[in-house]
Amino acid sequence: MTSPLDLPADHPFGPHHLPYGAISPSGDAAGVRLGVRVGDHALDLRAAAAGTPWAAALRGPTLNPFLELGPQAWAGLRGWLQERLVDEAGRDQLGAHLHPLDRVEVHLPFEVRDYVDFYASEQHATNVGRIFRPDGAALTPNWKHLPIGYHGRSSTVVVSGTDVVRPTGQRKGKDDPAPVFGPSVRLDIEAELGFVVGGSTPVGSRVEVDGALDHLFGVALFNDWSARDIQAWEYVPLGPFLGKSFASSIAAWITPMAALDAARVPLPVQDPEPLPYLRGSPGSVFGLDVTMEVAINGTVVSRPPYRELYWSPTQMLAHLTVNGAALTSGDLFASGTTSGPQKDTRGSLLELTWSGAEPLTLDDGTTRTFLEDGDTVTITATAPGPEGTVVGLAEVSGTIRPAR
Structure with missing residues (x-):
């Protein structure tokens, strides 16, 4: 048998x-x-x-x-x-x-103790800069010197398959005389990898790049749902808040880092060279050859390549702790939106539709600039495994429900 x-x-x-x-x-x-x-x-x-x-x-x-x-x-x-x-x-x-x-x-297979989201894709950061600062530099002056990130809300990280309620909050369009309150009308996705941390460290210590792998247990596909209209009104001067904290979805199965040994690839050239605490020895700084596929209601709209990311997960973890911030087993940090150089490799609707100016057409003939109630977003991914095998990362999926 x-x-x-x-x-x-x-x-x-x-x-x-x-x-x-x-x-x-x-x-x-x-x-x-x-x-x-x-x-x-x-x-x-x-x-x-x-x-x-x-x-x-x-x-x-x-x-x-x-x-x-x-x-x-x-x-x-x-x-x-x-x-x-x-x-x-x-x-x-x-x-x-x-x-x-x-x-x-x-x-949800672990209690999320703390959650940080990074901004590690140069293509994504460049696209966002071009959308919001068309007459200025696409990248901010600090972007290539450190992995930029923000603290999110750990209590609203949910397992794949959990419905996502459309968030409500303040928003103000560029032509609105005053802010209004109501459901987000620019609800977006962010195709990311989440990294699960193990091995607590005390406050006042830090994890070096060369020691970061001792704290990286595994990875999972991650969707950091984003209300772009709420985010745009609130983020100056302190950054994302309610536009991000309503829900972030993570896959139900955590892939061990060891399963992705064959998927390690060199990072893009980092120029200027990072400061010494972000350099590490050969082999401790790497990218991952993970190719994602983003589908809305069954229509594939993007295939973001994670291997394009500028910062290594070991650099992200080293930067997270360089000021003495403690790690706790169950901490989670995410890569930020994964985007490639071609239009069909962008990892958010903000980029795919260029802030709504270029709608997507789904297989059923309907169009999208941002998500509608009832839409189901599913992100899948594959990576090379040992001896020619394939590692299939578990999907992360969620369906948008109307605001309450």
Whole structure:
């Protein structure tokens, strides 16, 4: 009899991947528990890893205790799972703890302790600069000297599949005599990668670029929903606030950084050379060859290439902590919108429609400048895996519901 764990070598969720999530199987009263996706099934980690050195950290409903154990434990559990998945007896042992994906509910797999969003795509920053400062420099003077970011709201990070309610707030168009209050009329997407942090650090310390990988547990597709009209009115002089804090969606399965070793690529040339604390040794600064696909109601509207990003995730983490800011296991930081040089590689509607001047046409014949109620946005991605395999990052999806 064929086992669900007998997967073809090129399966995007095979043993070379093994993303982590949180599940509650249908009809099971035991509640939410951690899982690992293998093919089209979820492996119950609470049961499968009982008696292992990591069992205590895997008993709860979130990854946070396991994140705190650090890179040696992360590698140990991953190796233990991979060894059993390539061994017939090991597969039989794990097979008793499998649940089909269509019979489990997924949950946010970690408690988001803090959340920072960066602005690391030169193409995105340039496009936004050209839209909002057509007569000035596209990039601000500091952009190539440091990874720019802002603190977001961790409590409104939601798991993929959660509906997003259209936000309400103040907005003021350039021709409006005074601000008005109401639902956002320029609701947008931002195609990003989110990075999950493990290993707490004390206040007053900092993480060097060369040590950043010891705190980078994994990545997940991320959609930082943005109300551009609310954002435009509020962001001067302190930056994004209510235009961003209403919801950010993250995929239900976290891809371990180790699964993306084969996807590492050189960064674009950084000129001027960053200050010493952002340089790192060879190999510690890198990009990721992840290609995303953004669809609205089933129509693919963009394929943003993450490999184009200017700043490495290790540089982002080093900059985040250089002032002595502490890390906590379960912290999350995101890359900012991923955009490439061609129009069909832009990662936001602001850029794809050039602030509404160039509407998109969907497959059903309707057009969009920004999102309408009922629209479903789905972001998927792939990356090269070891020995010619493919890593398929879990999708992040959400549907817009009317303002309340």
